Amino acid sequence: MSARLALAVAEGGLSLPEVGPIAVLHPRADADLAPLTLARVRIVQPFRPDHDALAAAGWTTGWQLPEGMRFAAVVVMLPRAKRQAQALIAEAAARSDGLVIVDGSKTDGVDSLWRALRKRLSVVGGLSKAHGRIFWFAADAAALADWQAPDRQQVEGFTTAPGVFSADGIDPASRLLVDHLPAHLGAHVADLGAGWGYLSAHLLQDARLETLDLVEADRIALTCAEANISDPRVRFHWADARRFHADRPLDAVVMNPPFHTERSADPGLGQAFIAAAARLLSPRGQLWMVANRHLPYEAALSAAFAVHQEIAGDTRFKIFHATRPIRARG
Numbered sequence: 001m002s003a004r005l006a007l008a009v010a011e012g013g014l015s016l017p018e019v020g021p022i023a024v025l026h027p028r029a030d031a032d033l034a035p036l037t038l039a040r041v042r043i044v045q046p047f048r049p050d051h052d053a054l055a056a057a058g059w060t061t062g063w064q065l066p067e068g069m070r071f072a073a074v075v076v077m078l079p080r081a082k083r084q085a086q087a088l089i090a091e092a093a094a095r096s097d098g099l100v101i102v103d104g105s106k107t108d109g110v111d112s113l114w115r116a117l118r119k120r121l122s123v124v125g126g127l128s129k130a131h132g133r134i135f136w137f138a139a140d141a142a143a144l145a146d147w148q149a150p151d152r153q154q155v156e157g158f159t160t161a162p163g164v165f166s167a168d169g170i171d172p173a174s175r176l177l178v179d180h181l182p183a184h185l186g187a188h189v190a191d192l193g194a195g196w197g198y199l200s201a202h203l204l205q206d207a208r209l210e211t212l213d214l215v216e217a218d219r220i221a222l223t224c225a226e227a228n229i230s231d232p233r234v235r236f237h238w239a240d241a242r243r244f245h246a247d248r249p250l251d252a253v254v255m256n257p258p259f260h261t262e263r264s265a266d267p268g269l270g271q272a273f274i275a276a277a278a279r280l281l282s283p284r285g286q287l288w289m290v291a292n293r294h295l296p297y298e299a300a301l302s303a304a305f306a307v308h309q310e311i312a313g314d315t316r317f318k319i320f321h322a323t324r325p326i327r328a329r330g
Contacts, residue, residue, distance in 0.1 A: 004103050004127070004134040005075070009035040012127040014136060017098050020072025023065060025088050027077040029053035036075075042066075046219035049240045063219040063238075071096050074139070078104030078113070084163030085113060087149035094148075096139035099124070105132040120144065158228050160196050164221040165258070170198055173317045174256045177290040178202045180312045180319050185288070186251020190215060190280060192241040192273055193257050197225035203254065204231045213250075215241045242272040249282035255289045271300035278304035278325035287322040 008014035016022070022036060024043045029050040033041070038058050045051040046063040055061040074092035078085045085108070092100045102117075104110030110133045117123060117135075121143045126135025149162045160167045166174075178199065184206050190213040191200045200214045214229070215237045216222040222238050237244060241255075257273035259266060270291060277287045287305065291297050293316055301308040306324035313319055 003032045003034075004129050004132060005036075005101070006032055006034050007129055008101075008125075008127055008134050008136075012134070013125050014101070014134075017072035020097070021069070022073050022075065023071045023092070023095065024075045025065075025077065025092060026079050027054065027075075031077055033059075042069075042071075048217040048219070048238055051219075052240070065091070065095060069095070071098075073099045073101060075101040075103065078102065078108045078110055079163055080108050081163040081167070082109055082113075083149050085109065086144075086147040087162060089113070089117075090141070090144040090147035090149075093139045093144045094141040098139065099136045100139050101134065101136040103132070103134040107131075152224065152227065158196060158198060158201070159224045161220050161224050164218055164224060165195050166198075171195075171256065173290045173292070174198050176312070176314070176317050177254070177256060177288065177319055181254065181288055184208050185254070185286065187211070188246075188248060188250050189213070189252045189254065190244075190246060190250050192244070192253055192255040192277065193217070194225060195221050195256075197228040199254055199256065200225065200234065201229055204229065204233065209233060211235065213237060213244075213246055215239050215244050217241065242276050244276065244280070246280050250280050250285055251282060252286045252288065253277040253280060255287075257289065257291070259292065259295055267295050267297065270295060270297055274300045274304050274322075277322075281325045283325070284323075285325055287320070287325070289322075290317055290319050292316065293318050 022041050024041055026045060043054050043059045043061045044065055045054055051061055074096040076088050076092050114133055114135055121137055121140050123135050123137045152159050152161055155169055187210040189203055192215050194200050194214045194216045200212060203212055212234045214225055214234050217240050219238050226236055255273055257270040259270050301322050304326055305322035308320055308322035310318050311321045
C-alpha cells in the first residue's frame with residue numbers, strides 16, 4: 001500500500017476539489033484513499049476481489065464509470081499494462097473538469113508515463129516516494145486523444161481488450177491444455193479463471209456438454225468472453241474463482257490458474273484454485289489444469305485429490321489430471 005496520495009495532499013501541494021464527485025480508477029483493495037471522502041468518491045475496479053473489498057469498506061464501487069458522468073477530479077492508480085494505463089489516463093482527462101492525478105509504482109512504468117505526459121501538457125505538480133511517483137495535471141482530453149485505446153481488439157478470431165491476460169495472443173499454456181483434453185469431460189463443467197474464453201470456446205465443441213460455468217474475476221475479460229461466446233449452455237460469472245459456488249456438483253473443472261500478485265509470483269493463487277476445484281467437483285469429478293513448470297502445485301493437488309498425475313507437458317508447462325476430490329462437498 002502506498003501513501004503517496006496522502007503525502008501529496010499533506011506535503012506536495014496537491015489540492016483536492018472541495019465540492020463535486022471524484023473518481024478513482026483501478027485502486028487495489030489496500031490503496032491509501034485516506035484523503036478522500038466516502039460520500040464523494042466513485043471507484044472503478046473491474047477485478048472482483050478488489051472491487052468487493054472496497055465495496056465492503058463502504059466505497060461506491062463499479063467496474064466502469066457511469067455513462068456521461070463528469071467529475072471534479074479523477075485519480076488513476078496505474079495498472080501494469082501500458083496500453084491500459086494510457087487508456088485510463090485518457091479516459092480520466094476526458095471525464096475530469098479539473099485535475100487528473102496519476103499514482104503508480106516504478107515497476108508499473110509510472111516514470112515513463114510521467115515523461116511522456118510532460119511532452120504533451122503541463123504537469124502541475126508531483127512527488128516521488130515509496131518506489132513510485134504521483135503527479136497531476138489539468139485535464140486536457142485533446143492532448144491525449146491518441147491514448148484512447150479501442151475497447152476491443154481481435155486475436156485469431158477472438159475478441160480481447162488491453163490489459164486482460166493474454167490480450168495479444170492465445171496463451172501457449174492454454175493451447176497446450178486444449179491439445180490434451182478428452183473430447184468429453186462430462187455434462188456439467190466449469191472453466192475457472194476463464195479469461196476471454198479460449199478454453200471455454202473449445203469445451204463447447206462437445207455436443208454432450210449441458211452446462212458450462214465460465215468464471216472470471218476480471219470484468220473486462222469477462223465482457224470479452226461474452227462477446228466471444230453466444231452458446232446458451234454457458235453461464236457467465238463475474239466472480240473470484242476461489243469463492244465461487246456452483247448450483248450443483250460438477251463433472252469436471254478445467255483451468256489455467258493465475259499465479260501473479262502484482263509483479264511477484266504467488267503460487268498460493270493456483271493452490272487456492274485447486275482447493276476450489278476439489279470443493280466444486282462431484283465425488284467422481286475430474287480436474288484438468290495447466291501450470292508453469294516451476295510452480296509447486298503437487299502438494300496442493302495431493303491435499304485436495306486422492307489421485308493426480310502429470311499427463312503431459314514440455315520444458316515450460318505441465319498438465320495435471322486429478323480425480324477423487326477429497327473436499328468435493330466441503
